Amino acid sequence: MPRPPLARERVLDAFEDILVHDGERAATLEAVAKAAGVSKGGLLYHFASKEELAAGILDRLEEQMRLDEERMATAPEGPVAYFIRTSVMTDDPLDRVIVATSRLAQGGHSPSVEALSGIRKRWAAGIRPHVRDQAALDLVLLVSDGLYFNNALTPVTTGVSATVPTGAALDALIELVLRAAT
Protein backbone atom coordinates (compact mmCIF):
# COMPACT_ATOMS: atom_id res chain seq x y z
CA MET A 1 0.00 0.00 0.00
CA PRO A 2 1.50 3.36 -1.03
CA ARG A 3 1.97 5.78 1.86
CA PRO A 4 -0.64 8.54 1.58
CA PRO A 5 0.62 12.12 1.94
CA LEU A 6 0.65 13.36 5.52
CA ALA A 7 -1.36 16.48 4.72
CA ARG A 8 -4.13 14.31 3.32
CA GLU A 9 -4.43 12.35 6.55
CA ARG A 10 -4.35 15.55 8.60
CA VAL A 11 -7.24 16.93 6.56
CA LEU A 12 -9.25 13.76 7.05
CA ASP A 13 -8.50 13.79 10.80
CA ALA A 14 -9.73 17.37 11.00
CA PHE A 15 -12.91 16.57 9.07
CA GLU A 16 -13.66 13.62 11.33
CA ASP A 17 -12.96 15.66 14.45
CA ILE A 18 -15.22 18.54 13.49
CA LEU A 19 -18.01 16.15 12.48
CA VAL A 20 -17.83 14.43 15.86
CA HIS A 21 -17.47 17.47 18.08
CA ASP A 22 -19.34 20.22 16.26
CA GLY A 23 -21.72 18.41 13.89
CA GLU A 24 -22.15 18.17 10.17
CA ARG A 25 -23.11 21.77 9.60
CA ALA A 26 -19.91 23.02 11.19
CA ALA A 27 -17.72 20.80 9.00
CA THR A 28 -17.29 23.34 6.20
CA LEU A 29 -14.32 23.19 3.86
CA GLU A 30 -12.98 26.38 5.44
CA ALA A 31 -13.27 25.05 9.01
CA VAL A 32 -11.65 21.75 8.04
CA ALA A 33 -8.83 23.48 6.16
CA LYS A 34 -8.13 25.78 9.10
CA ALA A 35 -8.10 22.90 11.60
CA ALA A 36 -5.75 20.94 9.35
CA GLY A 37 -3.45 23.92 8.89
CA VAL A 38 -3.92 24.28 5.14
CA SER A 39 -5.82 26.67 2.91
CA LYS A 40 -9.09 25.88 1.22
CA GLY A 41 -7.27 25.47 -2.07
CA GLY A 42 -4.71 23.20 -0.45
CA LEU A 43 -7.48 21.01 0.94
CA LEU A 44 -9.17 20.77 -2.43
CA TYR A 45 -5.98 19.52 -4.01
CA HIS A 46 -6.23 16.36 -1.88
CA PHE A 47 -10.03 16.07 -1.89
CA ALA A 48 -11.55 17.58 -5.00
CA SER A 49 -15.00 17.89 -3.42
CA LYS A 50 -16.84 17.47 -0.17
CA GLU A 51 -18.13 14.20 -1.49
CA GLU A 52 -14.57 12.85 -1.72
CA LEU A 53 -13.99 13.95 1.85
CA ALA A 54 -17.01 11.91 2.92
CA ALA A 55 -15.75 8.96 0.87
CA GLY A 56 -12.48 9.19 2.85
CA ILE A 57 -14.48 8.78 6.07
CA LEU A 58 -16.32 5.74 4.69
CA ASP A 59 -12.95 4.17 3.73
CA ARG A 60 -11.78 4.62 7.30
CA LEU A 61 -15.03 3.12 8.57
CA GLU A 62 -14.52 0.00 6.48
CA GLU A 63 -10.91 -0.33 7.67
CA GLN A 64 -11.80 0.05 11.37
CA MET A 65 -14.82 -2.20 11.02
CA ARG A 66 -12.68 -5.03 9.68
CA LEU A 67 -10.35 -4.73 12.66
CA ASP A 68 -13.33 -4.75 15.02
CA GLU A 69 -14.81 -7.89 13.50
CA GLU A 70 -11.59 -9.72 14.31
CA ARG A 71 -11.46 -8.34 17.85
CA MET A 72 -15.12 -9.20 18.49
CA ALA A 73 -14.70 -12.77 17.25
CA THR A 74 -11.76 -13.39 19.60
CA ALA A 75 -12.83 -11.35 22.65
CA PRO A 76 -12.22 -13.27 25.93
CA GLU A 77 -15.53 -12.12 27.50
CA GLY A 78 -17.40 -13.26 24.38
CA PRO A 79 -18.79 -11.37 21.37
CA VAL A 80 -21.99 -10.15 23.01
CA ALA A 81 -20.38 -8.56 26.08
CA TYR A 82 -17.60 -7.14 23.90
CA PHE A 83 -20.16 -5.66 21.54
CA ILE A 84 -22.22 -3.96 24.25
CA ARG A 85 -19.17 -2.69 26.11
CA THR A 86 -17.59 -1.17 23.02
CA SER A 87 -20.87 0.56 22.15
CA VAL A 88 -20.10 3.16 24.79
CA MET A 89 -17.91 5.76 23.19
CA THR A 90 -14.35 5.53 24.34
CA ASP A 91 -12.78 7.85 21.77
CA ASP A 92 -11.10 5.02 19.88
CA PRO A 93 -10.70 5.13 16.08
CA LEU A 94 -13.78 2.98 15.39
CA ASP A 95 -16.05 4.99 17.66
CA ARG A 96 -14.89 8.27 16.17
CA VAL A 97 -15.44 7.18 12.60
CA ILE A 98 -18.86 5.68 13.35
CA VAL A 99 -20.08 8.88 14.97
CA ALA A 100 -18.62 10.91 12.11
CA THR A 101 -20.47 8.68 9.65
CA SER A 102 -23.74 9.00 11.55
CA ARG A 103 -23.38 12.78 11.39
CA LEU A 104 -23.04 12.55 7.62
CA ALA A 105 -25.98 10.16 7.50
CA GLN A 106 -28.22 12.50 9.44
CA GLY A 107 -27.12 15.32 7.19
CA GLY A 108 -28.73 13.38 4.38
CA HIS A 109 -25.66 11.66 2.93
CA SER A 110 -27.09 8.47 1.45
CA PRO A 111 -23.83 6.45 1.14
CA SER A 112 -23.30 6.98 4.87
CA VAL A 113 -26.78 5.69 5.66
CA GLU A 114 -26.08 2.61 3.60
CA ALA A 115 -22.67 2.11 5.21
CA LEU A 116 -24.18 2.23 8.71
CA SER A 117 -26.89 -0.17 7.67
CA GLY A 118 -24.16 -2.47 6.33
CA ILE A 119 -22.02 -2.54 9.46
CA ARG A 120 -25.13 -3.21 11.54
CA LYS A 121 -25.81 -6.28 9.40
CA ARG A 122 -22.24 -7.48 9.92
CA TRP A 123 -22.51 -7.07 13.69
CA ALA A 124 -25.77 -9.01 13.61
CA ALA A 125 -24.06 -11.81 11.70
CA GLY A 126 -21.27 -11.97 14.31
CA ILE A 127 -23.67 -12.04 17.24
CA ARG A 128 -26.49 -14.25 15.94
CA PRO A 129 -24.67 -17.55 16.70
CA HIS A 130 -24.19 -16.47 20.33
CA VAL A 131 -27.76 -15.54 21.26
CA ARG A 132 -30.91 -17.57 21.85
CA ASP A 133 -33.24 -16.30 19.12
CA GLN A 134 -34.25 -13.37 16.95
CA ALA A 135 -35.74 -11.37 19.84
CA ALA A 136 -32.47 -11.75 21.76
CA LEU A 137 -30.52 -10.54 18.73
CA ASP A 138 -32.86 -7.55 18.38
CA LEU A 139 -32.38 -6.77 22.05
CA VAL A 140 -28.59 -6.78 21.85
CA LEU A 141 -28.49 -4.68 18.69
CA LEU A 142 -31.01 -2.15 19.98
CA VAL A 143 -29.19 -1.65 23.29
CA SER A 144 -26.03 -1.00 21.31
CA ASP A 145 -27.87 1.42 19.01
CA GLY A 146 -29.28 3.19 22.04
CA LEU A 147 -25.83 3.62 23.56
CA TYR A 148 -24.41 5.00 20.33
CA PHE A 149 -27.39 7.26 19.79
CA ASN A 150 -27.06 8.88 23.19
CA ASN A 151 -23.39 9.47 22.65
CA ALA A 152 -23.98 10.84 19.18
CA LEU A 153 -26.83 13.13 20.15
CA THR A 154 -24.73 15.96 21.50
CA PRO A 155 -22.77 17.37 18.57
CA VAL A 156 -22.27 20.89 19.78
CA THR A 157 -20.87 22.15 23.04
CA THR A 158 -24.30 22.20 24.63
CA GLY A 159 -23.32 21.44 28.19
CA VAL A 160 -25.88 18.64 28.11
CA SER A 161 -24.15 15.33 28.70
CA ALA A 162 -25.82 12.09 27.78
CA THR A 163 -26.85 9.96 30.74
CA VAL A 164 -25.48 6.66 29.60
CA PRO A 165 -24.40 3.94 32.03
CA THR A 166 -20.65 3.65 32.62
CA GLY A 167 -18.44 1.75 35.04
CA ALA A 168 -20.37 -0.47 37.45
CA ALA A 169 -23.73 0.47 35.90
CA LEU A 170 -22.45 -0.66 32.51
CA ASP A 171 -21.25 -3.95 33.99
CA ALA A 172 -24.70 -4.51 35.50
CA LEU A 173 -26.36 -3.73 32.18
CA ILE A 174 -24.09 -6.15 30.31
CA GLU A 175 -24.85 -8.88 32.82
CA LEU A 176 -28.57 -8.26 32.44
CA VAL A 177 -28.38 -8.38 28.64
CA LEU A 178 -26.31 -11.56 28.73
CA ARG A 179 -28.83 -13.22 31.05
CA ALA A 180 -31.72 -12.24 28.81
CA ALA A 181 -30.14 -12.99 25.45
CA THR A 182 -27.90 -16.04 25.85
Added chain:
Amino acid sequence: MPRPPLARERVLDAFEDILVHDGERAATLEAVAKAAGVSKGGLLYHFASKEELAAGILDRLEEQMRLDEERMATAPEGPVAYFIRTSVMTDDPLDRVIVATSRLAQGGHSPSVEALSGIRKRWAAGIRPHVRDQAALDLVLLVSDGLYFNNALTPVTTGVSATVPTGAALDALIELVLRAAT
Protein backbone atom coordinates in the same frame (compact mmCIF):
# COMPACT_ATOMS: atom_id res chain seq x y z
CA MET B 1 -56.87 29.07 24.24
CA PRO B 2 -57.10 31.46 21.28
CA ARG B 3 -57.32 29.76 17.87
CA PRO B 4 -53.98 30.14 16.12
CA PRO B 5 -54.14 31.23 12.46
CA LEU B 6 -54.42 28.30 10.07
CA ALA B 7 -51.50 29.42 7.93
CA ARG B 8 -49.27 29.37 11.00
CA GLU B 9 -50.15 25.73 11.70
CA ARG B 10 -49.64 24.83 8.06
CA VAL B 11 -46.16 26.35 8.15
CA LEU B 12 -45.28 24.44 11.31
CA ASP B 13 -46.63 21.21 9.80
CA ALA B 14 -44.47 21.76 6.71
CA PHE B 15 -41.36 22.47 8.80
CA GLU B 16 -41.91 19.31 10.86
CA ASP B 17 -42.54 17.25 7.76
CA ILE B 18 -39.39 18.37 5.95
CA LEU B 19 -37.28 17.87 9.08
CA VAL B 20 -38.55 14.30 9.40
CA HIS B 21 -38.38 13.26 5.76
CA ASP B 22 -35.49 15.26 4.32
CA GLY B 23 -33.38 16.27 7.33
CA GLU B 24 -32.38 19.51 8.98
CA ARG B 25 -30.35 20.83 6.10
CA ALA B 26 -33.28 20.60 3.70
CA ALA B 27 -35.58 22.52 6.03
CA THR B 28 -34.78 25.97 4.64
CA LEU B 29 -37.20 28.84 4.95
CA GLU B 30 -37.80 28.70 1.22
CA ALA B 31 -38.54 24.96 1.18
CA VAL B 32 -40.85 25.27 4.19
CA ALA B 33 -42.67 28.25 2.68
CA LYS B 34 -43.16 26.44 -0.60
CA ALA B 35 -44.47 23.28 1.10
CA ALA B 36 -46.85 25.36 3.17
CA GLY B 37 -48.07 27.25 0.13
CA VAL B 38 -46.87 30.68 1.23
CA SER B 39 -43.98 32.93 0.28
CA LYS B 40 -40.83 33.38 2.35
CA GLY B 41 -42.11 36.78 3.45
CA GLY B 42 -45.46 35.30 4.38
CA LEU B 43 -43.78 32.66 6.48
CA LEU B 44 -41.67 35.24 8.27
CA TYR B 45 -44.79 37.14 9.26
CA HIS B 46 -45.83 34.20 11.44
CA PHE B 47 -42.34 33.14 12.55
CA ALA B 48 -39.96 36.07 12.62
CA SER B 49 -36.88 33.81 12.52
CA LYS B 50 -35.83 30.22 12.11
CA GLU B 51 -35.32 30.11 15.87
CA GLU B 52 -39.03 30.85 16.41
CA LEU B 53 -39.87 28.05 14.01
CA ALA B 54 -37.79 25.67 16.13
CA ALA B 55 -39.48 26.99 19.28
CA GLY B 56 -42.82 26.11 17.67
CA ILE B 57 -41.63 22.51 17.32
CA LEU B 58 -40.55 22.40 20.96
CA ASP B 59 -43.98 23.68 22.02
CA ARG B 60 -45.59 20.85 20.10
CA LEU B 61 -43.20 18.38 21.71
CA GLU B 62 -44.20 19.52 25.18
CA GLU B 63 -47.88 19.29 24.32
CA GLN B 64 -47.61 15.78 22.83
CA MET B 65 -45.35 14.61 25.65
CA ARG B 66 -47.92 15.60 28.26
CA LEU B 67 -50.58 13.57 26.46
CA ASP B 68 -48.20 10.60 26.27
CA GLU B 69 -47.42 10.70 29.97
CA GLU B 70 -51.12 10.28 30.71
CA ARG B 71 -51.51 7.45 28.18
CA MET B 72 -48.42 5.65 29.49
CA ALA B 73 -49.58 5.86 33.10
CA THR B 74 -52.97 4.34 32.27
CA ALA B 75 -51.95 1.83 29.55
CA PRO B 76 -53.68 -1.57 30.03
CA GLU B 77 -50.54 -3.57 29.13
CA GLY B 78 -48.50 -1.54 31.64
CA PRO B 79 -46.12 1.40 31.23
CA VAL B 80 -43.05 -0.63 30.17
CA ALA B 81 -44.72 -2.54 27.34
CA TYR B 82 -46.53 0.62 26.24
CA PHE B 83 -43.26 2.53 26.21
CA ILE B 84 -41.37 -0.01 24.10
CA ARG B 85 -44.25 -0.52 21.71
CA THR B 86 -44.72 3.18 21.07
CA SER B 87 -40.99 3.60 20.44
CA VAL B 88 -41.50 2.13 17.00
CA MET B 89 -42.46 4.95 14.75
CA THR B 90 -46.11 4.80 13.80
CA ASP B 91 -46.35 8.26 12.29
CA ASP B 92 -48.39 9.64 15.15
CA PRO B 93 -48.04 13.27 16.30
CA LEU B 94 -45.64 12.44 19.15
CA ASP B 95 -43.33 10.34 16.99
CA ARG B 96 -43.18 12.97 14.29
CA VAL B 97 -42.34 15.79 16.65
CA ILE B 98 -39.71 13.73 18.48
CA VAL B 99 -37.93 12.88 15.24
CA ALA B 100 -38.19 16.50 14.10
CA THR B 101 -36.65 17.61 17.40
CA SER B 102 -33.83 15.09 17.13
CA ARG B 103 -33.05 16.46 13.67
CA LEU B 104 -32.74 19.94 15.14
CA ALA B 105 -30.65 18.56 17.99
CA GLN B 106 -28.24 16.86 15.64
CA GLY B 107 -28.04 20.08 13.66
CA GLY B 108 -26.56 21.65 16.79
CA HIS B 109 -29.70 23.29 18.20
CA SER B 110 -29.04 23.32 21.95
CA PRO B 111 -32.63 23.86 23.18
CA SER B 112 -33.63 20.74 21.25
CA VAL B 113 -30.86 18.71 22.87
CA GLU B 114 -32.05 19.87 26.28
CA ALA B 115 -35.68 19.14 25.42
CA LEU B 116 -34.86 15.57 24.38
CA SER B 117 -32.80 15.09 27.51
CA GLY B 118 -35.79 16.36 29.51
CA ILE B 119 -38.37 14.03 28.00
CA ARG B 120 -36.01 11.09 28.49
CA LYS B 121 -35.86 11.96 32.21
CA ARG B 122 -39.65 12.08 32.37
CA TRP B 123 -39.96 8.67 30.73
CA ALA B 124 -37.42 7.31 33.19
CA ALA B 125 -39.47 8.70 36.08
CA GLY B 126 -42.61 7.01 34.75
CA ILE B 127 -40.91 3.66 34.27
CA ARG B 128 -38.62 3.45 37.30
CA PRO B 129 -41.40 2.27 39.69
CA HIS B 130 -42.21 -0.63 37.34
CA VAL B 131 -38.76 -2.15 36.85
CA ARG B 132 -36.45 -4.12 39.11
CA ASP B 133 -33.39 -1.88 39.36
CA GLN B 134 -31.22 0.70 37.63
CA ALA B 135 -29.81 -1.78 35.09
CA ALA B 136 -33.36 -2.77 34.13
CA LEU B 137 -34.30 0.89 33.70
CA ASP B 138 -31.21 1.46 31.55
CA LEU B 139 -32.14 -1.56 29.44
CA VAL B 140 -35.69 -0.36 28.78
CA LEU B 141 -34.59 3.20 27.95
CA LEU B 142 -31.78 2.05 25.66
CA VAL B 143 -33.97 -0.35 23.69
CA SER B 144 -36.41 2.52 23.18
CA ASP B 145 -33.56 4.85 22.13
CA GLY B 146 -32.34 2.19 19.72
CA LEU B 147 -35.75 1.84 18.13
CA TYR B 148 -36.11 5.58 17.70
CA PHE B 149 -32.58 5.91 16.40
CA ASN B 150 -33.08 3.35 13.68
CA ASN B 151 -36.29 4.98 12.58
CA ALA B 152 -34.75 8.42 12.67
CA LEU B 153 -31.59 7.46 10.82
CA THR B 154 -33.04 7.65 7.35
CA PRO B 155 -33.76 11.30 6.70
CA VAL B 156 -33.34 11.23 2.98
CA THR B 157 -35.07 9.04 0.42
CA THR B 158 -32.28 6.50 0.46
CA GLY B 159 -34.22 3.35 -0.19
CA VAL B 160 -32.53 1.89 2.88
CA SER B 161 -35.18 0.93 5.39
CA ALA B 162 -34.21 0.29 8.97
CA THR B 163 -34.48 -3.33 10.03
CA VAL B 164 -36.43 -2.79 13.20
CA PRO B 165 -38.70 -5.48 14.63
CA THR B 166 -42.42 -5.08 13.97
CA GLY B 167 -45.48 -7.26 14.39
CA ALA B 168 -44.74 -10.61 16.00
CA ALA B 169 -41.02 -9.83 16.32
CA LEU B 170 -41.87 -6.70 18.28
CA ASP B 171 -44.17 -8.68 20.57
CA ALA B 172 -41.37 -11.17 21.23
CA LEU B 173 -38.94 -8.34 21.97
CA ILE B 174 -41.37 -6.71 24.40
CA GLU B 175 -41.89 -10.02 26.18
CA LEU B 176 -38.14 -10.49 26.47
CA VAL B 177 -37.61 -6.98 27.85
CA LEU B 178 -40.45 -7.45 30.35
CA ARG B 179 -38.99 -10.75 31.55
CA ALA B 180 -35.55 -9.19 31.98
CA ALA B 181 -36.60 -5.89 33.52
CA THR B 182 -39.61 -6.54 35.75
Added chain:
DNA sequence: GTCTATATAGCGATAGAC
Protein backbone atom coordinates in the same frame (compact mmCIF):
# COMPACT_ATOMS: atom_id res chain seq x y z
C1' DG C 1 1.70 20.75 -3.63
C1' DT C 2 -0.04 24.82 -1.75
C1' DC C 3 -1.47 29.39 -2.14
C1' DT C 4 -4.80 33.75 -3.24
C1' DA C 5 -8.53 35.42 -5.68
C1' DT C 6 -12.80 34.83 -7.50
C1' DA C 7 -17.11 32.79 -9.55
C1' DT C 8 -21.57 31.08 -8.40
C1' DA C 9 -25.32 29.84 -5.73
C1' DG C 10 -28.23 29.53 -1.76
C1' DC C 11 -29.14 30.88 2.93
C1' DG C 12 -31.68 33.89 6.61
C1' DA C 13 -33.58 38.15 7.12
C1' DT C 14 -35.28 43.08 5.95
C1' DA C 15 -38.04 46.66 3.40
C1' DG C 16 -41.84 48.21 1.65
C1' DA C 17 -45.91 47.68 -1.70
C1' DC C 18 -50.57 45.95 -1.70
Added chain:
DNA sequence: GTCTATCGCTATATAGAC
Protein backbone atom coordinates in the same frame (compact mmCIF):
# COMPACT_ATOMS: atom_id res chain seq x y z
C1' DG D 1 -51.71 39.07 6.35
C1' DT D 2 -49.21 38.11 2.33
C1' DC D 3 -46.49 39.43 -1.41
C1' DT D 4 -41.92 40.75 -4.30
C1' DA D 5 -37.45 42.49 -4.27
C1' DT D 6 -33.20 42.72 -2.37
C1' DC D 7 -29.35 42.91 1.08
C1' DG D 8 -25.45 40.70 3.40
C1' DC D 9 -23.32 36.59 4.40
C1' DT D 10 -21.39 32.12 3.82
C1' DA D 11 -21.00 27.84 1.35
C1' DT D 12 -18.74 24.88 -2.42
C1' DA D 13 -15.89 24.96 -6.10
C1' DT D 14 -12.74 26.90 -9.90
C1' DA D 15 -8.65 29.48 -11.97
C1' DG D 16 -4.33 30.43 -12.14
C1' DA D 17 0.07 32.26 -9.75
C1' DC D 18 4.07 30.47 -7.30
